[in-house]
Amino acid sequence: DHEGLKLETVIAPGNEDQKTMENMNYMLDCLAEIDPLRRSEPVIAIGGGVLTDVAGFACALWRRGIPWCRMPTTLLGMVDASVGIKVAINYKRKNGVGHFFSPTHTFVDASFLGTVSKPDIRSGCGEIMKAALVHDKRLFDLMEEHGEQLIEENFMNNVIADMVIKYSVDTMLMCIGPDLWEESLIRPMDFGHSFSRTLEQREDFKLRHGEAVAIDCIMSTMIAKQKGLVSPEQAQRVLDVYAKLKLPCSIAGITAETYKTAVREITVHRDGLLRAPLPLGIGECAYDDEITDEEVELAFAELTEFMDKHPEVNWDPSKSFSPVT
DSSP states (O other): OBTTBOOOOOOOOOSGGGOSHHHHHHHHHHHHHHOOOTTTSOEEEEESHHHHHHHHHHHHHGGGOOOEEEEEOSHHIIIIITSSSEEEEOSSSTTOEEEEOOOSEEOOOGGGGGGSOHHHHHHHHHHHHHHHHHTOHHHHHHHHHHHHHHHHTTTOSOHHHHHHHHHHHHHHHHHHGGGTTOOOSOOGGGTTOSSHHHHHHOTTTOOOHHHHHHHHHHHHHHHHHHTTSSOHHHHHHHHHHHHHHTOOOEETTOOHHHHHHHHHHHHHHTTTOOOEEEESSSSOEEEESOOOHHHHHHHHHHHHHHHHHOGGGEEOHHHHHSSOO
Protein backbone atom coordinates (compact mmCIF):
# COMPACT_ATOMS: atom_id res chain seq x y z
CA ASP A 1 0.00 0.00 0.00
CA HIS A 2 1.22 3.53 -0.75
CA GLU A 3 -0.62 6.76 -0.06
CA GLY A 4 -3.89 4.91 0.40
CA LEU A 5 -3.56 2.85 -2.79
CA LYS A 6 -4.08 -0.88 -2.52
CA LEU A 7 -2.51 -3.24 -5.06
CA GLU A 8 -4.06 -6.61 -5.81
CA THR A 9 -1.44 -8.80 -7.49
CA VAL A 10 -2.22 -11.46 -10.08
CA ILE A 11 0.59 -13.60 -11.49
CA ALA A 12 -0.17 -15.16 -14.87
CA PRO A 13 1.99 -17.00 -17.45
CA GLY A 14 3.27 -15.01 -20.41
CA ASN A 15 4.83 -17.44 -22.88
CA GLU A 16 3.46 -17.79 -26.42
CA ASP A 17 2.01 -21.22 -25.59
CA GLN A 18 -0.02 -19.54 -22.84
CA LYS A 19 -1.76 -17.08 -25.15
CA THR A 20 -4.83 -19.23 -24.65
CA MET A 21 -8.50 -19.20 -23.74
CA GLU A 22 -7.59 -20.96 -20.49
CA ASN A 23 -5.15 -18.23 -19.47
CA MET A 24 -7.67 -15.52 -20.32
CA ASN A 25 -10.37 -17.34 -18.34
CA TYR A 26 -7.97 -17.46 -15.40
CA MET A 27 -7.54 -13.68 -15.64
CA LEU A 28 -11.31 -13.23 -15.85
CA ASP A 29 -11.72 -15.36 -12.73
CA CYS A 30 -9.16 -13.17 -10.95
CA LEU A 31 -11.03 -10.03 -12.04
CA ALA A 32 -14.27 -11.52 -10.78
CA GLU A 33 -12.66 -12.28 -7.41
CA ILE A 34 -11.01 -8.87 -7.05
CA ASP A 35 -14.03 -7.08 -8.52
CA PRO A 36 -12.36 -3.70 -9.23
CA LEU A 37 -14.49 -0.59 -9.37
CA ARG A 38 -15.56 -0.19 -12.95
CA ARG A 39 -13.89 3.12 -13.76
CA SER A 40 -11.58 4.16 -10.91
CA GLU A 41 -9.52 1.00 -10.32
CA PRO A 42 -7.60 0.19 -13.52
CA VAL A 43 -5.69 -2.98 -14.27
CA ILE A 44 -1.94 -2.56 -14.90
CA ALA A 45 -0.61 -5.33 -17.16
CA ILE A 46 3.14 -5.75 -16.60
CA GLY A 47 4.90 -8.24 -18.85
CA GLY A 48 5.80 -9.18 -22.39
CA GLY A 49 3.60 -8.88 -25.43
CA VAL A 50 1.73 -12.13 -24.81
CA LEU A 51 0.84 -11.14 -21.26
CA THR A 52 -0.33 -7.66 -22.22
CA ASP A 53 -2.35 -9.04 -25.16
CA VAL A 54 -4.19 -11.58 -23.00
CA ALA A 55 -4.68 -9.21 -20.07
CA GLY A 56 -5.96 -6.49 -22.37
CA PHE A 57 -8.47 -8.87 -23.91
CA ALA A 58 -9.68 -9.95 -20.46
CA CYS A 59 -10.15 -6.28 -19.55
CA ALA A 60 -12.10 -5.72 -22.78
CA LEU A 61 -14.49 -8.52 -21.88
CA TRP A 62 -14.93 -7.98 -18.15
CA ARG A 63 -18.08 -5.91 -17.59
CA ARG A 64 -17.95 -4.87 -21.28
CA GLY A 65 -14.64 -3.11 -20.73
CA ILE A 66 -12.70 -1.78 -17.77
CA PRO A 67 -9.75 0.64 -17.84
CA TRP A 68 -6.30 -0.86 -18.15
CA CYS A 69 -2.68 0.23 -18.62
CA ARG A 70 0.30 -1.53 -20.17
CA MET A 71 3.87 -1.71 -18.95
CA PRO A 72 5.86 -3.90 -21.40
CA THR A 73 8.95 -5.63 -20.02
CA THR A 74 10.48 -7.02 -23.24
CA LEU A 75 12.04 -5.18 -26.16
CA LEU A 76 9.49 -6.61 -28.59
CA GLY A 77 6.71 -5.58 -26.24
CA MET A 78 8.06 -2.03 -26.07
CA VAL A 79 8.54 -1.46 -29.80
CA ASP A 80 5.66 -3.50 -31.22
CA ALA A 81 3.15 -5.44 -29.13
CA SER A 82 2.33 -2.58 -26.79
CA VAL A 83 1.79 -0.02 -29.56
CA GLY A 84 -1.75 0.14 -30.85
CA ILE A 85 -5.03 -1.19 -29.53
CA LYS A 86 -5.15 -4.82 -30.64
CA VAL A 87 -5.62 -7.49 -27.95
CA ALA A 88 -6.10 -11.19 -28.60
CA ILE A 89 -5.55 -14.83 -27.77
CA ASN A 90 -4.60 -17.72 -30.03
CA TYR A 91 -7.70 -19.79 -30.74
CA LYS A 92 -7.82 -22.15 -33.73
CA ARG A 93 -5.24 -19.82 -35.29
CA LYS A 94 -2.75 -17.15 -34.19
CA ASN A 95 -4.71 -14.23 -32.67
CA GLY A 96 -7.88 -16.02 -33.73
CA VAL A 97 -10.05 -14.31 -31.10
CA GLY A 98 -9.50 -10.70 -30.13
CA HIS A 99 -10.69 -7.13 -30.05
CA PHE A 100 -9.60 -3.53 -30.46
CA PHE A 101 -9.42 -2.13 -26.95
CA SER A 102 -7.21 0.84 -26.10
CA PRO A 103 -5.32 1.11 -22.81
CA THR A 104 -5.53 4.42 -21.00
CA HIS A 105 -1.72 4.56 -20.75
CA THR A 106 1.36 2.65 -21.90
CA PHE A 107 4.51 3.03 -19.82
CA VAL A 108 7.90 2.18 -21.36
CA ASP A 109 10.73 1.59 -18.87
CA ALA A 110 13.93 0.15 -20.35
CA SER A 111 15.21 -0.88 -16.91
CA PHE A 112 13.18 -4.07 -17.31
CA LEU A 113 15.43 -5.15 -20.19
CA GLY A 114 18.32 -6.16 -17.94
CA THR A 115 16.66 -9.52 -17.25
CA VAL A 116 15.66 -10.24 -20.86
CA SER A 117 17.60 -13.04 -22.63
CA LYS A 118 19.72 -12.30 -25.70
CA PRO A 119 17.42 -14.34 -28.01
CA ASP A 120 14.48 -12.23 -26.82
CA ILE A 121 16.48 -9.03 -27.34
CA ARG A 122 17.25 -10.13 -30.90
CA SER A 123 13.59 -11.00 -31.39
CA GLY A 124 12.77 -7.39 -30.52
CA CYS A 125 15.40 -6.26 -33.01
CA GLY A 126 13.47 -8.11 -35.70
CA GLU A 127 10.61 -5.63 -35.22
CA ILE A 128 12.96 -2.64 -35.00
CA MET A 129 14.54 -3.56 -38.34
CA LYS A 130 11.08 -3.98 -39.86
CA ALA A 131 10.32 -0.35 -39.04
CA ALA A 132 13.77 0.73 -40.24
CA LEU A 133 13.55 -0.94 -43.64
CA VAL A 134 10.21 0.46 -44.78
CA HIS A 135 9.77 3.69 -42.84
CA ASP A 136 12.73 5.21 -41.00
CA LYS A 137 16.23 5.10 -42.49
CA ARG A 138 17.54 6.79 -39.32
CA LEU A 139 16.72 3.58 -37.45
CA PHE A 140 18.60 1.51 -40.01
CA ASP A 141 21.66 3.75 -39.78
CA LEU A 142 21.60 3.65 -35.97
CA MET A 143 21.29 -0.14 -35.86
CA GLU A 144 23.99 -0.52 -38.51
CA GLU A 145 26.42 1.60 -36.47
CA HIS A 146 25.42 0.81 -32.88
CA GLY A 147 23.30 -2.35 -33.00
CA GLU A 148 26.01 -4.75 -31.78
CA GLN A 149 26.67 -2.64 -28.70
CA LEU A 150 22.97 -2.11 -28.01
CA ILE A 151 22.33 -5.86 -28.10
CA GLU A 152 25.34 -6.52 -25.88
CA GLU A 153 24.01 -3.99 -23.35
CA ASN A 154 20.37 -5.17 -23.66
CA PHE A 155 19.36 -1.68 -24.84
CA MET A 156 19.98 -0.27 -21.35
CA ASN A 157 21.67 2.86 -20.00
CA ASN A 158 22.45 4.21 -23.44
CA VAL A 159 21.10 7.33 -25.09
CA ILE A 160 21.23 5.63 -28.51
CA ALA A 161 19.15 2.73 -27.16
CA ASP A 162 16.54 5.19 -25.90
CA MET A 163 16.56 6.89 -29.30
CA VAL A 164 16.09 3.58 -31.15
CA ILE A 165 13.17 2.58 -28.93
CA LYS A 166 11.58 6.01 -29.35
CA TYR A 167 12.00 6.02 -33.14
CA SER A 168 10.52 2.52 -33.31
CA VAL A 169 7.48 3.48 -31.25
CA ASP A 170 7.08 6.71 -33.22
CA THR A 171 7.15 4.73 -36.47
CA MET A 172 4.43 2.39 -35.25
CA LEU A 173 2.28 5.29 -34.09
CA MET A 174 2.69 7.19 -37.36
CA CYS A 175 1.88 4.12 -39.45
CA ILE A 176 -1.01 2.64 -37.48
CA GLY A 177 -2.39 5.77 -35.78
CA PRO A 178 -4.59 6.89 -38.70
CA ASP A 179 -6.20 3.42 -38.92
CA LEU A 180 -6.21 1.80 -35.48
CA TRP A 181 -9.18 -0.42 -36.36
CA GLU A 182 -7.50 -1.68 -39.54
CA GLU A 183 -10.24 -0.74 -41.95
CA SER A 184 -7.56 -0.55 -44.63
CA LEU A 185 -5.54 -3.68 -45.35
CA ILE A 186 -2.70 -1.68 -46.94
CA ARG A 187 -0.39 -1.12 -44.00
CA PRO A 188 3.38 -0.54 -44.00
CA MET A 189 3.73 -2.26 -40.62
CA ASP A 190 2.50 -5.48 -42.22
CA PHE A 191 6.03 -5.65 -43.65
CA GLY A 192 7.68 -8.68 -42.12
CA HIS A 193 4.30 -10.36 -41.78
CA SER A 194 3.76 -11.78 -45.26
CA PHE A 195 5.68 -15.01 -44.61
CA SER A 196 6.19 -14.91 -40.84
CA ARG A 197 2.65 -16.01 -40.02
CA THR A 198 3.23 -19.31 -41.80
CA LEU A 199 6.72 -19.71 -40.32
CA GLU A 200 5.48 -19.21 -36.75
CA GLN A 201 2.84 -21.87 -37.20
CA ARG A 202 5.46 -24.49 -38.12
CA GLU A 203 6.06 -26.41 -34.90
CA ASP A 204 9.41 -27.72 -36.14
CA PHE A 205 10.76 -24.18 -36.61
CA LYS A 206 10.01 -23.03 -33.02
CA LEU A 207 10.46 -19.35 -33.87
CA ARG A 208 9.83 -16.37 -31.64
CA HIS A 209 7.67 -13.74 -33.29
CA GLY A 210 10.52 -11.29 -33.91
CA GLU A 211 12.71 -14.07 -35.30
CA ALA A 212 10.04 -15.01 -37.83
CA VAL A 213 9.65 -11.33 -38.73
CA ALA A 214 13.41 -10.98 -39.24
CA ILE A 215 13.47 -13.94 -41.65
CA ASP A 216 10.44 -12.53 -43.44
CA CYS A 217 12.06 -9.09 -43.80
CA ILE A 218 15.16 -10.62 -45.38
CA MET A 219 13.22 -12.75 -47.87
CA SER A 220 10.96 -9.78 -48.67
CA THR A 221 14.05 -7.65 -49.31
CA MET A 222 15.44 -10.27 -51.67
CA ILE A 223 12.11 -10.36 -53.52
CA ALA A 224 12.13 -6.55 -53.67
CA LYS A 225 15.55 -6.84 -55.29
CA GLN A 226 14.07 -9.15 -57.93
CA LYS A 227 11.39 -6.54 -58.62
CA GLY A 228 13.92 -3.72 -58.94
CA LEU A 229 12.67 -1.94 -55.79
CA VAL A 230 15.97 -2.45 -53.97
CA SER A 231 19.37 -2.20 -55.64
CA PRO A 232 21.89 -5.06 -55.33
CA GLU A 233 24.05 -2.79 -53.16
CA GLN A 234 21.15 -1.99 -50.82
CA ALA A 235 20.16 -5.65 -50.55
CA GLN A 236 23.73 -6.60 -49.67
CA ARG A 237 23.87 -3.84 -47.08
CA VAL A 238 20.72 -5.20 -45.42
CA LEU A 239 22.11 -8.75 -45.40
CA ASP A 240 25.41 -7.52 -43.93
CA VAL A 241 23.66 -5.65 -41.10
CA TYR A 242 21.56 -8.68 -40.19
CA ALA A 243 24.66 -10.87 -40.17
CA LYS A 244 26.55 -8.32 -38.10
CA LEU A 245 23.75 -8.24 -35.51
CA LYS A 246 23.35 -12.04 -35.62
CA LEU A 247 19.70 -11.74 -36.57
CA PRO A 248 18.09 -14.78 -38.22
CA CYS A 249 18.04 -14.60 -42.01
CA SER A 250 16.73 -18.10 -42.71
CA ILE A 251 16.03 -21.33 -40.85
CA ALA A 252 17.12 -24.92 -41.27
CA GLY A 253 14.55 -26.92 -43.22
CA ILE A 254 12.94 -24.04 -45.08
CA THR A 255 12.52 -24.25 -48.85
CA ALA A 256 11.25 -22.05 -51.66
CA GLU A 257 8.03 -24.06 -51.47
CA THR A 258 7.56 -22.88 -47.87
CA TYR A 259 7.52 -19.29 -49.09
CA LYS A 260 5.19 -20.07 -52.00
CA THR A 261 2.74 -21.62 -49.55
CA ALA A 262 3.03 -18.57 -47.30
CA VAL A 263 2.17 -16.27 -50.21
CA ARG A 264 -1.02 -18.21 -50.87
CA GLU A 265 -1.99 -18.30 -47.19
CA ILE A 266 -1.43 -14.60 -46.52
CA THR A 267 -3.35 -13.66 -49.68
CA VAL A 268 -6.40 -15.40 -48.24
CA HIS A 269 -5.78 -13.75 -44.85
CA ARG A 270 -5.67 -10.32 -46.53
CA ASP A 271 -9.09 -10.76 -48.07
CA GLY A 272 -7.99 -12.13 -51.42
CA LEU A 273 -5.31 -9.57 -52.33
CA LEU A 274 -1.66 -10.00 -51.39
CA ARG A 275 -1.04 -6.34 -50.50
CA ALA A 276 2.58 -7.18 -49.72
CA PRO A 277 4.60 -4.29 -48.24
CA LEU A 278 8.11 -4.35 -49.67
CA PRO A 279 11.10 -2.08 -49.07
CA LEU A 280 11.61 0.67 -51.61
CA GLY A 281 15.30 1.27 -51.16
CA ILE A 282 15.99 1.54 -47.43
CA GLY A 283 13.48 3.48 -45.38
CA GLU A 284 10.50 3.62 -47.74
CA CYS A 285 7.66 1.27 -48.61
CA ALA A 286 6.04 -0.04 -51.79
CA TYR A 287 3.17 -2.51 -52.20
CA ASP A 288 2.66 -5.36 -54.61
CA ASP A 289 -0.30 -7.66 -55.18
CA GLU A 290 1.77 -10.36 -56.84
CA ILE A 291 4.85 -12.33 -55.87
CA THR A 292 5.49 -14.93 -58.55
CA ASP A 293 6.91 -18.40 -57.99
CA GLU A 294 9.87 -17.42 -60.17
CA GLU A 295 10.61 -14.39 -57.97
CA VAL A 296 10.48 -16.58 -54.89
CA GLU A 297 12.82 -19.15 -56.43
CA LEU A 298 15.36 -16.55 -57.58
CA ALA A 299 15.26 -14.71 -54.25
CA PHE A 300 15.61 -17.97 -52.33
CA ALA A 301 18.57 -19.05 -54.47
CA GLU A 302 20.40 -15.77 -53.81
CA LEU A 303 19.62 -15.96 -50.11
CA THR A 304 20.89 -19.54 -50.00
CA GLU A 305 24.24 -18.38 -51.41
CA PHE A 306 24.48 -15.81 -48.61
CA MET A 307 23.49 -18.39 -45.97
CA ASP A 308 26.22 -20.75 -47.15
CA LYS A 309 28.73 -18.03 -46.26
CA HIS A 310 26.99 -17.08 -43.00
CA PRO A 311 25.77 -20.24 -41.25
CA GLU A 312 25.63 -18.34 -37.97
CA VAL A 313 22.40 -16.60 -39.08
CA ASN A 314 20.82 -19.77 -40.45
CA TRP A 315 18.47 -20.37 -37.54
CA ASP A 316 17.53 -23.55 -35.69
CA PRO A 317 15.88 -24.03 -32.28
CA SER A 318 19.25 -24.30 -30.48
CA LYS A 319 20.00 -20.67 -31.28
CA SER A 320 16.79 -19.55 -29.55
CA PHE A 321 16.41 -21.99 -26.71
CA SER A 322 19.91 -23.09 -25.78
CA PRO A 323 20.90 -22.00 -22.24
CA VAL A 324 23.95 -20.32 -23.79
CA THR A 325 22.98 -16.80 -24.99
